[in-house]
Amino acid sequence: MKLMTLLLAMTFAITARSQTTINNYKYVLVPERFDIFKTENQYGINILTKSLLEGIGFEAYMTDDALPADIANNKCNALKADLIEKKKFLATGITLVLKDCQGNIVYKSEEGKSREKEWQAAYMEAVRNAFVSLNNAKYKYDSTAAPITASIAPAPTATTATTAATAPVLTAATPATLAENKDVLYAQANANGYQLIDTSPKKIMTLLKTSQPDNFIADDGVAKGIVFRKNGEWFFEYYKDDKLVSQKLNIKF
Structure with missing residues (x-):
């Protein structure tokens, strides 16, 4: 009898997990560095x-960004x-994987391929092609279906409540604050441009190189x-809100 109960419980757990889809999730975390790089x-x-x-509809954040509560x-x-690379002769193959907090794969894309010879062009094309199948999946967040793991999360403690109450402090790196912050932002070079850090040190913004030396594509996470x-x-x-915002920065290269 105990064995039958255990088997039924295992079956229920497997079934519940199999019913979890990307539509159960509103957010995706993107690491600062993928393991393949x-x-x-x-x-x-x-x-x-x-x-x-x-672009598909998720709210995505870099893991070092100030995160919503x-x-x-x-x-x-x-x-x-996560991105998985499959070594190919004269081609680049990339697969997009979306995992839950326990490491279970919730979604795995079809492999995106590229035959570009230049590495940056090849990886960019392969990643874009990997997103084609995710686009076709017609993602739409279902707010009534929370992630399975969320239901077993512990109830908020006094410490958690305090953290939530003080969460606005974490938005110190938002553009509006940067406009008022005259502290120096230090530029650290990387393969594609720079990352701007404050004296904490905390990463404030990512700058990607363009064909013009004094012009960068910028992303501060917001x-x-x-x-x-x-x-x-x-x-x-x-x-x-369809209005151009211009903010002065104090950058030291």
Whole structure:
């Protein structure tokens, strides 16, 4: 009798897990560096992955970003993105994998391929092609179906409640704050441009190189835009609510 009960419990657990889909999740976390690469955001792939996930409808964050309380208090409310590379002769093959907080694969894309010879172009094309199948999956967040793991999360403690109450402090790196913050941001070079850090040190923004030496594609985790130099000073410009926002930055290269 006990054996039958145990088997039924295992069957229920497996069935519940199999019913979990990407539609149960609102958020996806993208690592600063995928295991298949040697450096953070190599070839701009991490930022590209985040952007493509947002284009499909997810709310995507880099793991070092200031996170909303939903994720900060329970990482099981978010999927984690990963890329798997399959070595091919004269081709690059990339598969996108979305895992839950326990490492279970919730979604695995079809392999995206590229025959580009230049590495950055090859990886970018392969990743974009891997997203084709995810696009076809017609993702739509279902707020009534929370992740299976969320239901077993412990009830918020007094400490958790305090953290949630003080969460706005974590938004110190948002664009509006940067506009008022005159502290120096230090540029650390990487393979694709720079990351800007404050004196904490904490990463504030990612800058991707363009064909113009004083113009960068910029992402601070909240807004995407451009950083450029004008009259010897640096500015971050982006659109918010269809209005152009321009912010002065104090950058030391």
